[in-house]
Amino acid sequence: MDKTSDRIQRSINWILYFAIVFVLSHMLGIGITLTKGILHELVVVASAAIIAKYILFNPISLYFASVAAVFGSLIANRYFKDALIGLYSWLIGLSDNIINNIMGRENILTDYQLPFIFILAFMISILTASVVFKGKSILILLPHNLFAYIMYWYSFRNEALWLLAAFLVLFLMLLSSRAFIPGKRESFLNLNSSTDGQLLRFRTGTKYSVLIVVIALLLPKTDRHMKFPWLEARVNETFPFVEDLRSTGEGSRSVGEAGGFDFSVTGFQSDGSRLGGPVKQRSDQVMTVKSSRSLYLRGNIKQIYTGESWEAITEPSNIYRLGDDISGVEENSKDLFYDRVEAVVTFRDFSSTTLFSPLLPEKLNSFQSKAFVRGRNGYLVIPGGLYDGESYYLSALVPKPYGIALANGSNKTLEELDDIEIYLSLPRSITQRTFELTNSIIEGMESPYEKAAAIEEYLRTSYTYRLDVGQVPEGVEFVDYFLFEGKEGYCTYYASAMAVMLRIADIPSLYVEGFTARGPADDGVYSVTYNNAHSWVEAFIEPVGWMTFEPTPALPLPLRLEDYSPDEYGTTDPNMPGSFGRDPDDMGMPGEPVTEDSEGDLDITNADFIFIFILSAAVILLAVLPGKLILGLMRYQRRKRSIESxxxxxxxxxxxxxxxxxxxxxxxxxxxxxxxxxxxxxxxxxxxxxxxxxxxxxxxxxxxxxxxxxxxxxxxxxxxxxxxxxxxxxxxxxxxxxxxxxxxxxxxxxxxxx
Incomplete structure (x- = not known):
């Protein structure tokens, strides 16, 4: 192969190599709801691909890099100890977050997303580079790539289909460029062909690769399939998980009548009559939400706490026609105190008579009904329900951040709140120590907002977010158990505790269950799965009215702008929430760190331990490779003398x-x-x-x-x-x-x- 042809082949290999790595890495990024943007993702994946290829061909560089890292750590431990401790803390946090994600306990936190993608891309790159540049059989690429795309497809990630198509195009292009002959690796490495012939072969292979995949995508498809009852019974008996795969049809009209939303179906509550218990995570898609921003979507609004569960009062209720304004807000107040948000919600393999909406629904439309029911606190019901593939349009009034509402003159008072005793009611089972803890948190505070924010902050920072918790013992008050015994849990635990503590502080509160539409949005469309199920708190805060509070540390705080001033922020336009930093409900921003039980954690502040650890690593690194080199030289010299004789x-x-x-x-x-x-x-x-x-x-x-x-x-x-x-x-x-x-x-x- 002449130099020009060799250069062209190398360029083709690099393009195919990076494209294959990026397509799979991007799919994994979607799986962890990567929020850093495509440019950051491209840079991270490209860096991982280049480093992996270099290490594959220069494995000894790992040794020198390790030695440099160890000596750099020794120097840093001597002169930059605080920075080194911070780095170790970050690495420990990253490893814990990855382990917890693999165990299904938490999502990859925003701060760790790009490093995690780098690790995944590096692992993918090592295998892909061995195929593309070292002539290994390209069939090696099929198992893990196909498995990943199929797994994500059955996890209701619709992007997986198109990314699979892209991978197959690249795979066929690589196949044609390789002129692959099983067992004849050298025929590729030493291929002797003209530059023109090589380009012609690549162009032809590319055209046919694209054509094959496009035809496969365009061929007629149908959901109807041949039925073999005996085979289906045998498969479901042997592999019961097959019944839970994609297209279950459980949300179709043919299955049965839709019912109201029940939080227990999400897996975040094992028993509808009792709070808490271990979570059974489900990644099935529930709905897609086309919206300009992330949203809290209220399903159940519950007012009465019993000590072991929450109950809803839906009365009084009223019937409205589609298109009616149900907000009850005067027109001149809408722009001052609210942001209007429009959304189209489409159910996916899901049915319900409950309509999910942000805090203050304004108007609704749907082809499936002519009217809907609005219950207490904005609870929405559509007679007959909605089913798989059916949609509704809504506009809602989302309260502006607290600071803006104050600056714009909000003056809501508790006197405006009907049936206030409902939102302050507590069962007799609430323990004295729960009262004492709440009063100690809000001691010396005057305004309702200060008290609510203090309770929220206390819960976010004092308890461990965890999904794999046990059942609360029978006869034990739920909030008391969380605050003083268990001290770990998920959204249900945090929201229940905050709602109760707010009522102790004489602040009306609601316990809300629903979904969060968050994470990366493809053309403004959020994919909502059962894993997006969530519970949170709404509190009536004078003088701004109902506000959303987020005591669960796994999610970020809503934007509040407590110290907002029009002069400081450079705008007085109340319709520009983007002017104030970020989406008020931006679920992609980092929340509080989610940590497991601290028992047994590494004491990274112990300088002596760190120094001994680094020094030991240095001795090992310095001994292993040079030792092997010396042994190799000794064996070579012995063999050389033996041959000479x-x-x-x-x-x-x-x-x-x-x-x-x-x-x-x-x-x-x-x-x-x-x-x-x-x-x-x-x-x-x-x-x-x-x-x-x-x-x-x-x-x-x-x-x-x-x-x-x-x-x-x-x-x-x-x-x-x-x-x-x-x-x-x-x-x-x-x-x-x-x-x-x-x-x-x-x-x-x-x-x-x-």
């Missing part, structure tokens, strides 16, 4: 073995089933700068000595040794001295083809 016939055999090993290091090993003579003929032209016919003569002498018992002459022994030394010099020059020493004396590459 042999007869000429044995010498030529051992020299030839070393020559073939060195050819393997240079990238020209013998192929499976290939004879020594065939190997020599195939690669002889590559070494014209050495001695074009040298390898042919040496191979012939080796065959005669080993199989014909013919002793070579002295000149042939000298020629073989000189040829071996020349190959070593070439390898040292082409690969670099560190890599050459690593391959020859440490890794000890042997030709596997003979």
């Amino acid at each position: 042999m007869e000429a016939q044995d010498k030529i055999i051992h020299y030839y073995d070393d020559i073939v090993d060195m050819l393997g290091i240079l990238g020209y090993p013998s192929l499976s089933g290939e004879t020594h003579s065939d190997h020599a003929k195939r690669i002889a032209y590559k070494f014209n700068d050495i001695n074009g016919a040298g390898i042919l003569k040496i191979s012939d002498a080796f065959v005669k000595a080993k199989y014909g018992d013919i002793e070579p002459d002295h000149d042939m022994i000298k020629t073989s040794l000189k040829f071996l030394h020349t190959l070593e010099d070439k390898a040292r020059k082409d690969l670099g001295k560190p890599k050459f020493l690593y391959l020859k004396y440490i890794k000890g590459i042997k030709n596997k083809g003979r």
Whole structure:
């Protein structure tokens, strides 16, 4: 292959390599709801791909990088101890977050998303680079790629279909560019073709690759399938999880009548009559929400706490026609105190008579009904329900951040609140220590907002967010158990505790269950799954009215802007929430760190421990590789002396073995089933700068000595040794001295083809 053709092939390989790595990494990024943006993702994946390819071809660089890191840590421990402790803390947090994510306990936190994507992309890159650049069988790429796309597709990630199509196009392009012949790796590595022919082959392969996948996507499809009851019964009996795969049809009209939303179906409550218990996570898609911003979508609004559950009062209720304004807010107040948000909600494999909406619904429309019911506190019901694939449009008034509402003159009072006793009611089971704890948190505070924010902050920072918790013991008051005994839980625990503590502080509160539409939005469309189920608190705060509070540390705080001033922020336009930093309900912003039980955590502030740990790592690193190098050199010298003492016939055999090993290091090993003579003929032209016919003569002498018992002459022994030394010099020059020493004396590459 001439230099131009070689350059073109390398460029094609790099393009295909990066594209394959990026497509799968992007799919995994969607899976963890990566929120950093496509540009950041491209930079991170490209960096991982370049580093992985370099390490694959220069494995010894890992050693030098490790040594540099250890000595850098020693220096940092001496002069920049605080920064080093901060780095260790971050690394421990990253590893804990990844482990907890794998265990299903929490999502990847925003601060750790890009490092996590880098790790995933690096692992993908190592395997992909070995295929693209080292000539491994491209079939290696199929299992893990196809598994990932299919898994995400059955987890209701619709992007998986298109990313799978992109991967298949790239895979077919790689196949055509490789001119793949099983077992003939060298036919790719040493392909000798003209530049024009190479480009023509690549263009043709690309066209056919795209054409094949496009035709497959355009072929008619149907949800109807052939039914084999006996086979379905056998499969479901043997593999029961199959019934839970995509397109379950549980939300279709043919299954049964829709009912009201029940939080227990989400997996975040094992028993509808009792709060708490272990979470059974479900990644099935529930709905898509097309909206300009992330939203809290209220399903159930509950007012009465019993000590072990929450109950809803839906009365009084009124029937409205579609399109009616049900907000009850005067027009001149809407722009001052609210942001109007419009959304289209489409159910996916889900049915319900409950309509999910932000805090203050304004108008509703749907083709499936002519009217709807509005209950207490904005609880919405559509007669007959909505089913899989059916949508409704809504506009809602989302309260502006607290500081803006104050600046714009909000003056709501508790006197305006009907049935205030409902929102302050508490059961007799509330314990004295719950009262005492609440009063200690709000001691000295005057305004309702200060008290509510203090309770919210206390819960976010004092308890452990955890999904795998046990059931609350029978007969034990739920909030008391969370605050003083269990001290860990998920949204249900935090929201219940805050709603109760607010009532103790004489602040009306509601316990709300529903979903959050958050994470990356594809063209403004949020994918909402059962894992997005959530419960939170709404409190009536004078003088702004009902506000959303988020005591659960796994989610970020809503934007409040307590110290807002129009002069400071440079705008007085009440319709520009974006002017104030971020979406008031932006669920993509980082929340409080989510940590597990601190028992057994590494004490990273112990400087002596850190120093001893780094020093031990340094000793190990410095000893391992040099030790292996010294042992390799000793073995080589012993073998060299042993060969020098042999007869000429044995010498030529051992020299030839070393020559073939060195050819393997240079990238020209013998192929499976290939004879020594065939190997020599195939690669002889590559070494014209050495001695074009040298390898042919040496191979012939080796065959005669080993199989014909013919002793070579002295000149042939000298020629073989000189040829071996020349190959070593070439390898040292082409690969670099560190890599050459690593391959020859440490890794000890042997030709596997003979």
